[in-house]
Amino acid sequence: MTRLFSVVLVVLTLFAAADVQAQPQTPSGRAVLTGVVTDAETGDPLQDVNVFIAESMTGTATDANGRYRIERVPLGAHRLYVSSIGYESAARNLNLREARVYNVDFALQVTVLEEEGVTVEAERDEKWQERYAKFQRLFIGETPNAKQTEIQNPEVLRFDGGVGSLEAYSVEPLVIINRALGYRVEYFLEEFVATPGRTRYNGEPLFSELEGSVDEREQWAEARRRAFYGSFHHLMLAMLANNIEQHGFKLYMRPSSGGNFGSDSGPLGGGSLISGGQRYPTTVDDIMKDGEVATERVLDFNGVAEVIYLGEKETEAYTTWLNEYASSDAIRRNAPKFQTSQFWLERGPATIDYKGDIVDPYGVTVSGFFAFERVADQVPKEYRPQ
Known part of the structure; x- marks a missing residue:
């Protein structure tokens, strides 16, 4: 991501003093995930099945008895994903609130793909x-x-x-x-x-x-930090700490309206760019409430939340992309602005855990710059800047 250098020097200084890992309350201990993966029709155990926490660096494979074990799993929201060639993938959304062993079994259905054969x-x-x-x-x-x-x-x-x-x-x-x-x-x-x-x-x-030289690792560390800052995950952590301005964010609300723009990108997928209605400043307390337990918060609002990130301007590529698909002149850009994104709730209130992860990964939809950054700008969910 290209950053506005003069702004980055100021904003990153603020970030150094801000705790991006601040949270409502941090639970103690870790969980353990165990289970068995079998063939749904025969009941036979399946070996070498991929079992991992989605969007993370944590995973394993089943043994000869179809068993898996993932230790030291942080408490909170996770999506446990299971995949094996020849079978339909399966997933389970988990919200781990206690430091104990959780048993999660999977029975996979055989799938038939029309294989065309690999071509050179x-x-x-x-x-x-x-x-x-x-x-x-x-x-x-x-x-x-x-x-x-x-x-x-x-x-x-x-x-x-x-x-x-x-x-x-x-x-x-x-x-x-x-x-x-x-x-x-x-x-x-x-x-x-x-x-x-x-x-x-x-x-x-x-x-x-990846393995790399000392210089490469230093470059990657800086690039990961740039990718994280201004992201939706960064915003959620700043909202949990209730210090979004210190992290370079400004928060507004808009009434929802039509439009046909955006980008669905998995759990945080975009639908339409929101262009109608007057926006007005809002606060974290206005849209985020207490959760059922001390380690959770709930996003609960109507309309569309709009966020401006002052740490980075929109790129030329984003401006081109925006103007290509914009549904009205009000959306189009003549010059780059600070990164502007929207997010809204299509399934009602969405629970956020202390790590900034959404319990229902499909509970929040994003558009704008959040939707523009795709796989190449994604870091693992457990990543935090040093």
Whole structure:
């Protein structure tokens, strides 16, 4: 991500004094996840099944008896994801409130894919190449980090769609090397649909760190910090600490209105860019209430929350993207502004745990700059700036 340098020097100084890990109350202890993964029809245990916490660096594989065990899991909201080639993937949304062992079993259904066979690059036709280029742009992103991010196994992708639309699915997990942030990502893509003005994709990433030189690790540390600051996760942590201005955010409310713009990007997917109605300043206390327990808060509001991040201006690529799909002149940009995003609740109040994670990962929808940054700008959920 490109940053406004003169502003970053000021804002990052504030961040150094602010605690981005502040929370309503931090629970003590860790949880353990255990279970068995079996074939739903035969009941036989399944070996070497991927079991991991979505959007994290924490995962394992089942043993010969189909058993798995994940230790030292932070309490709070997690999405436990299970995937094996030849079976339908499964997931369970968990909210771990006690430091104990949780047993979560899975019975996977056999799936039948119409396998076209793997083709070498020379055999792929021009239409496939065009679709793949579009998929890369919409899925990986168009930020500077995207230029250093590569899908290692594009041959597992299959494409479909009519005029102006694109659908994609993967017969195996996508292996993505992000040399900008220093991550290897296994992305378990479940859905990708792009239509004019709207993109929706759904899937779960598992992160691991790349090996690199001392200089590379220093560059990655700085790039990860830049990717984190101004993100939706950063906003949630700042809201939990009730010091959003110290973190460079300004918060407003708008009445919801029409429009056909945005980008669905998994759990935090965008629908429409909100363009109508007068915005007015609001506070964290106005839209975030106490939860059922001391370690949780609840987002509860009507309309659309709009956030401006003063630590970074919108990029030229974002301005181009915005103007291409904008549904009205009020949305279009003549010059970059500070990053502006929107988020709203489509399923009613959404519970947020002390880590800034949403208990229902599909409970909040985003648009604007939050939706523009895609896979190439994502860091693991447990990441915090040093």
